[in-house]
Amino acid sequence: MSPVFAWQWIQTPFLGALFEHTLVVADTYGDGWAGRQAGLRNPDILLAVNDTPVSNDQELANTLNAFLPGDEVTLLVERADASTDKIPVVLSNFARLDYLLIFGAPYMVGLLYLVLGLFVYRVRASDRAGEVFAIFSLLFSVLTGAFFDIFTSHYLTAVWTIAIPLTSAALMHLALVFPIETKLIKKRPWLRFAPYAPAVLLSLNGVYWLYDQSSRTSYFLPWRLEFTFMGLGFVIFFALLLTTWYLNFSPLVRQQAQIIFAGSFLAFSPMFIWTSAKALGVGIPFSGILFIILIAPLIFFPIAITYAILRYQLLNLDEFFAQILLYAGLLGVAIIGFVAWTGILSFVFGIRSPILNPIALLVYGLVLIVFLGPIRDGLQRLINRLLFASDKVREGVQTNRSFIFFIETGIAAYNIRAVSNYQYKNEIGITYLKEDSLPKWLSARREILRLNSEGRPVTRVLVDQEELARLAMLDVRVIVPLYGTDRLLGWLALADKTSGAPYNQADLDFLNSLSNQTAIVLENAQLLEMTNRKTKELLALQETNLDIASEQNTERILTSVVQRATDLLKARGGSIYRLDENYGLLNNEACYNLDQDYASISLKIGQGIAGQVAKSGQALCISQYQAALDQVKIHPGEEFGPVVAVPFAWQGQVRGVLELIRDVHAPQFTTEDLELLSVLANQAVIALENTRLISEAELRASQLSTLNEVNRIISATLERDAALKLVMEKAVEILKTEAGSIFLVDDTGKFLIFEVALGPAGVENTGSIVKFYGPWSKEILGKQPAALNHY
Numbered sequence: 001m002s003p004v005f006a007w008q009w010i011q012t013p014f015l016g017a018l019f020e021h022t023l024v025v026a027d028t029y030g031d032g033w034a035g036r037q038a039g040l041r042n043p044d045i046l047l048a049v050n051d052t053p054v055s056n057d058q059e060l061a062n063t064l065n066a067f068l069p070g071d072e073v074t075l076l077v078e079r080a081d082a083s084t085d086k087i088p089v090v091l092s093n094f095a096r097l098d099y100l101l102i103f104g105a106p107y108m109v110g111l112l113y114l115v116l117g118l119f120v121y122r123v124r125a126s127d128r129a130g131e132v133f134a135i136f137s138l139l140f141s142v143l144t145g146a147f148f149d150i151f152t153s154h155y156l157t158a159v160w161t162i163a164i165p166l167t168s169a170a171l172m173h174l175a176l177v178f179p180i181e182t183k184l185i186k187k188r189p190w191l192r193f194a195p196y197a198p199a200v201l202l203s204l205n206g207v208y209w210l211y212d213q214s215s216r217t218s219y220f221l222p223w224r225l226e227f228t229f230m231g232l233g234f235v236i237f238f239a240l241l242l243t244t245w246y247l248n249f250s251p252l253v254r255q256q257a258q259i260i261f262a263g264s265f266l267a268f269s270p271m272f273i274w275t276s277a278k279a280l281g282v283g284i285p286f287s288g289i290l291f292i293i294l295i296a297p298l299i300f301f302p303i304a305i306t307y308a309i310l311r312y313q314l315l316n317l318d319e320f321f322a323q324i325l326l327y328a329g330l331l332g333v334a335i336i337g338f339v340a341w342t343g344i345l346s347f348v349f350g351i352r353s354p355i356l357n358p359i360a361l362l363v364y365g366l367v368l369i370v371f372l373g374p375i376r377d378g379l380q381r382l383i384n385r386l387l388f389a390s391d392k393v394r395e396g397v398q399t400n401r402s403f404i405f406f407i408e409t410g411i412a413a414y415n416i417r418a419v420s421n422y423q424y425k426n427e428i429g430i431t432y433l434k435e436d437s438l439p440k441w442l443s444a445r446r447e448i449l450r451l452n453s454e455g456r457p458v459t460r461v462l463v464d465q466e467e468l469a470r471l472a473m474l475d476v477r478v479i480v481p482l483y484g485t486d487r488l489l490g491w492l493a494l495a496d497k498t499s500g501a502p503y504n505q506a507d508l509d510f511l512n513s514l515s516n517q518t519a520i521v522l523e524n525a526q527l528l529e530m531t532n533r534k535t536k537e538l539l540a541l542q543e544t545n546l547d548i549a550s551e552q553n554t555e556r557i558l559t560s561v562v563q564r565a566t567d568l569l570k571a572r573g574g575s576i577y578r579l580d581e582n583y584g585l586l587n588n589e590a591c592y593n594l595d596q597d598y599a600s601i602s603l604k605i606g607q608g609i610a611g612q613v614a615k616s617g618q619a620l621c622i623s624q625y626q627a628a629l630d631q632v633k634i635h636p637g638e639e640f641g642p643v644v645a646v647p648f649a650w651q652g653q654v655r656g657v658l659e660l661i662r663d664v665h666a667p668q669f670t671t672e673d674l675e676l677l678s679v680l681a682n683q684a685v686i687a688l689e690n691t692r693l694i695s696e697a698e699l700r701a702s703q704l705s706t707l708n709e710v711n712r713i714i715s716a717t718l719e720r721d722a723a724l725k726l727v728m729e730k731a732v733e734i735l736k737t738e739a740g741s742i743f744l745v746d747d748t749g750k751f752l753i754f755e756v757a758l759g760p761a762g763v764e765n766t767g768s769i770v771k772f773y774g775p776w777s778k779e780i781l782g783k784q785p786a787a788l789n790h791y
Contacts, residue, residue, distance in 0.1 A: 002145050005153040006103045013064045013091040015075070018151035019046060021057060022216035025077075026151045028291070030098040038087045040077065045216050047084065048076035055216075057154045069093050103148035105295045110144035113137040116302040120309055129178035133305055136170035139163050144298070161206040161219075164226040168233030169199035175240040179256035179308065182240065195233070202226050234272050238264065255516055256308040263304020270294050292335055299328065322383050329379045330372070338364060399494045403474060405432065406482075406490035408570075413667030414439060414490055430470045433667060437464040442481040443488040448508055449479040478503055480515045558590035561684045565660055566592055569673050572640070574660040576684055577603065577610045586610055586657060594661075609645050610657040617654050619646040619678065621669050644669040648681035650689050658684060706730045721755070728756045 016035030018026040025035075027042040046054060050073050054060045067073060068091070075087045117137025124130030142163040146156040172195040176185050185192050205222050212218040241264065245257035270293050303324060341364045345357070404418040414432040432439055441463050442449065450458040455472025457463065471479070471493055480492040492515060497503065562574045573593035577586035586603040606615045613620050622643040645659040658681040660669070669677075710730050714723045724742050732740045739759025743752035 002149055005155050006148050009152040010094040012061055013067050013069050014094040016089055021154040021157045034089050038089050045078040047078055049073050067091055106144040106147040109298050110141035113302050114141040116306045120306055132174045136174055139167040139170055158207050162203040165199035165202040165229050168230045169195035171233045172236050175237040180253045202229055231276050259308040260304050263300045267297050267301035325383050326379055399497055401495045403493040412670050436467055438467045451477050480511045482515050561680055562590050562592040565680045571660040571662050576658050578656040586614055609643055610659050613645045613647050613657045614654050617647050619674050623668055641666045642668045646677045646681045648685035650685050655685050703734050706734050724756045728758055732758055
């Protein structure tokens with residue numbers, strides 16, 4: 001509606017000054033305005049026109065419509081000191097150039113904000129930053145689009161008053177969530193809406209005093225508070241932006257912060273100075289030159305935000321923004337040149353209103369045409385240096401070989417993941433743990449590390465020489481760190497340049513920029529790798545559950561558990577030991593991917609790593625197998641590195657141990673590895689327990705069947721010897737013993753008679769008489785069963 005209101009207003013004869021809604025003279029004016037030249041100044045108050053009292057814009061419009069341009073009217077105004085004065089003013093038409101300047105320029109800026117905000121919201125609708133930027137763009141477009149109306153028709157004054165603090169709140173909200181959410185917002189998401197609370201209060205307060213009838217200037221203080229809040233919003237925005245720029249690890253986030261800061265600084269520096277001055281009560285005349293300085297740069301902010309948000313979402317965005325920057329730069333040069341040209345003509349040569357002088361405009365146009373080509377070429381070169389400098393530098397950074405060290409998912413170590421121009425990739429065994437000094441230094445300093453031909457740092461650094469020597473073996477000269485969102489992902493290690501020239505600062509700048517781009521891809525790849533790893537873990541657990549449910553062969557189930565654990569944890573191999581409670585031994589039930597078959601090995605409780613775990617019931621991680629305390633030579637002739645062993649228990653009782661082994665110098669097992677291994681161990685104990693229960697059930701069924709058979713045969717025969725022999729045979733069969741005997745007590749009760757004897761000496765002992773003695777004699781005399789496993 002702003003264009004409609006503006007067009008209707010310019011049809012009314014113009015007093016040569018703009019007024020706020022209470023007819024306070026506005027501090028906005030153009031060159032040669034009659035009212036300004038007659039002495040109207042802010043904060044004069046218009047009281048009457050030709051003795052006709054006026055108190056609002058509608059009364060003023062009705063009064064002026066009775067006159068024509070060229071008529072002279074007398075204005076009664078109240079000065080700042082409460083005195084009154086009569087000022088004659090000749091009415092005129094509102095100049096079309098002033099209309100384009102005061103209405104057209106801010107309206108087009110607001111339209112640009114609105115279009116870019118909606119565009120970003122459409123592309124990033126699911127992203128919080130896109131939503132907030134769209135809200136900010138909408139509110140800011142209200143400020144600029146309604147700017148002309150608050151000094152003319154005043155239909156949108158209340159809307160403009162509400163939009164000022166809300167725009168500041170949206171700006172603070174944007175700083176809290178983009179380019180990255182602050183830690184405070186992550187912990188308490190509701191705090192991102194906190195700036196809107198004071199904004200709403202300021203808006204309500206401003207609207208309340210806007211139409212206060214007791215004084216025409218009662219809204220001054222509320223507006224000043226709103227401008228102060230606007231200034232506070234800019235301070236918070238820049239503070240959070242700088243904090244993100246310098247303290248965040250993510251290269252993507254830092255690049256976005258740099259882009260936004262540059263655009264924000266260009267866009268809001270003039271406006272920030274002006275609003276701060278207004279808040280402090282310092283009056284800055286709103287001349288045409290100042291107006292251009294305030295309004296024109298505002299386009300840089302939405303462009304910078306849009307570029308930062310969408311740079312990694314849309315293809316060829318750099319080329320598109322390069323063209324925008326080129327034409328924006330040409331427009332800026334043209335505007336600045338025009339302002340300078342009119343200033344020279346006005347202040348040096350004394351030409352009045354040079355902006356309306358056709359000769360001055362013609363001369364400036366000719367000068368602009370002559371120099372437009374060189375200016376365009378210069379701007380193009382500057383933009384190419386800013387956006388595409390890496391294309392040329394990249395041609396000069398060709399290396400003999402390069403390596404990418406990247407953190408392995410789940411093992412907290414940096415290994416070589418990519419090699420260029422090096423034919424022995426499979427023979428490289430260089431690994432760095434997270435606790436090593438080189439990763440710590442790169443993570444803390446975030447600097448490129450340079451090495452000389454001897455493999456020593458060019459500058460003094462706190463890095464272990466042995467760690468640098470590993471890279472020196474590869475003839476590495478430059479180490480470029482790769483940072484993720486909150487940690488070191490790895491580093492790029494480069495050898496000498498193929499040209500033989502040393503690395504210069506331009507090369508290092510390019511490599512730093514390249515690392516930022518690479519880290520973005522690597523971080524996304526690592527996220528995908530972690531997702532795939534979790535998927536594999538869940539799939540392995542599901543397959544193990546299916547094996548337990550469908551497979552009856554315990555050995556195959558346990559072997560599959562060890563195999564899946566080895567593959568998931570990237571170990572060399574592993575074993576499962578089952579505890580034999582009767583003999584106090586750990587028997588190796590399954591072995592996978594070890595050079596020898598250790599299925600016949602048995603360990604005592606407390607012997608070896610598995611024995612210690614079975615004894616304590618606690619998981620155990622050993623950094624080096626050979627250095628383990630109280631270690632037994634279980635794997636002679638083999639060298640192993642880190643070892644992890646976890647117990648698996650049933651109803652609080654340890655039933656066995658799952659053990660995995662890595663190669664020498666391999667990364668240690670992590671807490672996540674222990675957790676996953678414990679889950680797999682729990683599945684193993686389920687398999688063992690199922691087997692035990694099935695075996696016990698089968699044994700009980702067999703025993704009951706045998707007892708029924710014995711009972712049936714005994715009931716059918718009266719021959720004592722045959723019945724006793726049958727009982728003995730079935731007892732030996734059920735208990736799976738090598739021999740057995742039945743003794744009967746003689747008539748005296750002091751001797752036993754061998755009635756039935758099965759086994760190697762069974763026939764010779766039949767009928768023998770032995771005296772009551774032995775460790776079981778008391779139980780027998782007491783008519784109690786007795787068991788003696790070690791006779």
